[in-house]
Amino acid sequence: xxxxxxxxxxxxxxxxxxxxxxxxxxxxxxxxxxxxxxxxxxxxxxxxxxxxxxxxxxxxxxxxxxxxxxxxxxxxxxxxxxxxxxxxxxxxxxxxxxxxxxxxxxxxxxxxxxxxxxxxxxxxxxxxxxxxxxxxxxxxxxxxxxxxxxxxxxxxxxxxxxxxxxxxxxxxxxxxxxxxxxxxxxxxxxxxxxxxxxxxxxxxxxxxxxxxxxxxxxxxxxxxxxxxxxxxxxxxxxxxxxxxxxxxxxxxxxxxxxxxxxxxxxxxxxxxxxxxxxxxxxxxxxxxxxxxxxxxxxxxxxxxxxxxxxxxxxxxxxxxxxxxxxxxxxxxxxxxxxxxxxxxxxxxxxxxxxxxxxxxxxxxxxxxxxxxxxxxxxxxxxxxxxxxxxxxxxxxxxxxxxxxxxxxxxxxxxxxx
Ligand code: SF4
Numbered sequence: 387x388x389x390x391x392x393x394x395x396x397x398x399x400x401x402x403x404x405x406x407x408x409x410x411x412x413x414x415x416x417x418x419x420x421x422x423x424x425x426x427x428x429x430x431x432x433x434x435x436x437x438x439x440x441x442x443x444x445x446x447x448x449x450x451x452x453x454x455x456x457x458x459x460x461x462x463x464x465x466x467x468x469x470x471x472x473x474x475x476x477x478x479x480x481x482x483x484x485x486x487x488x489x490x491x492x493x494x495x496x497x498x499x500x501x502x503x504x505x506x507x508x509x510x511x512x513x514x515x516x517x518x519x520x521x522x523x524x525x526x527x528x529x530x531x532x533x534x535x536x537x538x539x540x541x542x543x544x545x546x547x548x549x550x551x552x553x554x555x556x557x558x559x560x561x562x563x564x565x566x567x568x569x570x571x572x573x574x575x576x577x578x579x580x581x582x583x584x585x586x587x588x589x590x591x592x593x594x595x596x597x598x599x600x601x602x603x604x605x606x607x608x609x610x611x612x613x614x615x616x617x618x619x620x621x622x623x624x625x626x627x628x629x630x631x632x633x634x635x636x637x638x639x640x641x642x643x644x645x646x647x648x649x650x651x652x653x654x655x656x657x658x659x660x661x662x663x664x665x666x667x668x669x670x671x672x673x674x675x676x677x678x679x680x681x682x683x684x685x686x687x688x689x690x691x692x693x694x695x696x697x698x699x700x701x702x703x704x705x706x707x708x709x710x711x712x713x714x715x716x717x718x719x720x721x722x723x724x725x726x727x728x729x730x731x732x733x734x735x736x737x738x739x740x741x742x743x744x745x746x747x748x749x750x751x752x753x754x755x756x757x758x759x760x761x762x763x764x765x766x767x768x769x770x771x772x773x774x775x776x777x778x779x780x781x782x783x784x785x786x787x788x789x790x791x792x793x794x795x796x797x798x799x800x801x802x803x
Contacts, residue, residue, distance in 0.1 A: 387510045387557070388453065389418045392479045393499035399488030403697045405501035409440045414448040416482065419455035421527060424695035427757030429454045434589040450474065450482060454527045462625070476528065500546070503747060505781035506553035506763060507546045511539055511577065515559040516567075517596065517705065519623075520702035521666060521694060524559055536577050540584065550781065553745060554587055555626045555762065560596040562604070572601040582613040588594075588783070589745065591762055593619040597645055598636035605652040615759040618649065619659040625674035625680040629666050634701060637667030639676075646684055657760035659688035662722060666694040667706035674718055679723055687733060688766050689726045691719040727793050734767070735792035744769050744786040746778045754778040756786070758796075767794040777802070 389405065395401045409415045415437050417471070419430035420787065430453075449470045456463065457475035464473060474482055480490035481748060500507050512533040515525045544552060551630075556578075558564065564575025582590055590613050592604075597620055601648045608614045624630050627639040649656055662677065669677075695716035696708040746756040747763065755768045771778060771786050778784055786798035 387508045387628060388476065390499045390501050390508075392416065392418075392452070392482060393598035395479050395490060395500065396413065396486070396488065397718065398491045401486065401487075401488060404497070405499075409437045409446050412446060414450065414486065415446055416439075416450045416452065418452035419451060421458045421523060422680065425692065427455055434467060438467065438502065440687060441469055442748070450485070452476070452478065452482060454467070458523065458527055475618075500549065500551070502763070504550045505747075506555060507551045508555045508557050508732075509539065509546070509581075510534075510557050510566075511561060511564050512558040516563060517560060517598075517636065518634055518701060520705070521663060521697065521700060522796060523697040523700050526699050528559060531563050531567055533564050533566070533573075536573065537566060537578055539577065539788070541583050542652050543584045543587060547584050550586075552781065553589040553591065554581060555591050555593060556581075557593045560594060561592060562595045562597075562599070562601055567604050572599075574601055575604045575607045578604065578607050578614060584609050588613060589615050589759060591615045591617055591619075591759075593762065595620045597642060598651060598664045600645055605649070609652050609653045616653055616656045617659070617760055617762065618653075618656060619762065620649075621661040622646075623661065623663050624666065624673075624677060625671070625677045626669065629677075630761050631669045631670040632665060632702075632706065633663070643680075651703050653751065657687035658684075658688075659762070659766065660686050661692060663692050664718040664722065665710040666692055667702065667708060667710075667712065669694075669718075678722065678725060681722055681729075685729050685733065687730075687760060689722070689730075690765075691722045693719055697710055730767075731791065733792045734793070734796055737788045737796060738791055739788065741785050741787050742769070742798075743783050744800075745783050746771070748778050748780050754780075756784070767796060769798050769799045771794045771800050 393403045393405060417434055417437060418731045420426040434451060437446060437449050441449060450472050451470050452474035453478055458475045460473045468638065483490040512527040512531055516531040518525060556748060562574060564577060565571060578590060595618055603748050622642055623633055623635060625639050625642060630638055649658065696703045742758040744756040744758055746754050748755050754771045754773060756769055756771060761767050769786055786800050788798045790794050790797040
């Protein structure tokens with residue numbers, strides 16, 4: 387969304403802007419970077435290096451880098467990568483526009499470009515984070531939690547809906563904290579209801595729900611409001627009490643299990659996505675086995691695993707020693723992911739013979755790719771629908787019969803009524 391806001395600012399200042407994962411044909415390239423963990427940092431640096439190579443070959447004239455990594459390591463990056471013309475922090479959009487010779491416009495709080503397909507868009511409901519997870523540098527980069535007012539988010543959603551957006555992907559560093567700083571209480575249920583009333587929005591999907599002090603009044607809204615996808619992305623990170631304590635997550639093992647049970651009981655059929663961190667200080671063999679057992683028992687519909695990396699300035703870096711070798715961390719990640727692959731295959735096979743409302747994302751040669759309410763774009767699986775003549779339109783909903791399953795994707799067919 388930061389890239390989309392910057393794109394809007396640049397377009398408003400009269401620049402021609404294109405969102406792309408390659409630099410071909412561009413004179414000025416702006417790279418948004420992430421500084422969350424080692425893997426993300428590496429990916430950002432590799433992107434910068436590939437654009438530097440393009441600059442050396444000719445064509446690209448200027449490289450600007452912005453975002454978290456740039457904010458945190460500006461001086462180091464300036465020294466290591468002198469081919470980059472300028473580095474900017476996370477919210478220095480005005481400076482970027484000015485450096486390019488444009489005039490920044492202050493009126494684009496609610497308006498932004500969309501880099502996603504026209505029928506879905508991300509909506510970031512707050513910035514920053516008030517938690518202090520031991521491994522995480524985000525609060526150091528993004529600062530304290532600041533909620534965006536409900537009215538502003540409703541205006542932004544109306545503008546998105548007017549441009550054809552049907553699915554809203556709610557994000558923030560921590561979505562369940564929404565409202566405390568502005569209204570004095572967690573206002574996520576009210577916000578979701580207000581957004582669901584925007585004409586044209588048909589699906590609302592909630593991501594990054596922090597589990598500690600989870601606002602349980604959001605559950606009936608998710609259960610009863612047909613526009614809210616029965617889907618929740620809730621990063622649990624671990625289940626061992628010792629590791630959760632070291633992580634400073636503000637929730638223990640028993641509370642985590644109780645929350646998962648409550649989610650499943652209150653919202654029948656909900657698809658839970660979680661992320662886990664392996665190799666965190668304190669994760670001995672017993673703690674890792676506990677995590678494996680938890681994954682086996684809980685049968686998350688979607689799951690991702692990161693390997694712990696020590697981040698400068700964090701509580702973890704100051705108080706723990708990162709003793710688990712990278713090879714061991716990767717082996718643990720692989721073990722969880724192969725366990726999850728088996729679970730995902732089983733869950734997908736249970737869908738064969740059933741019909742699901744499917745939002746088509748794109749047409750390919752000979753089939754269309756879409757998603758059910760249980761899948762978020764770009765991260766989760768897809769439903770690949772064979773149709774006689776590719777008749778399904780991106781951005782429209784169809785009832786698709788599931789005919790076959792792979793580990794993460796489903797195959798289906800559609801016949802017009
Ligand atoms: S909730 Fe924890 S992991 Fe998420 S951004 Fe805040 S400190 Fe980082």
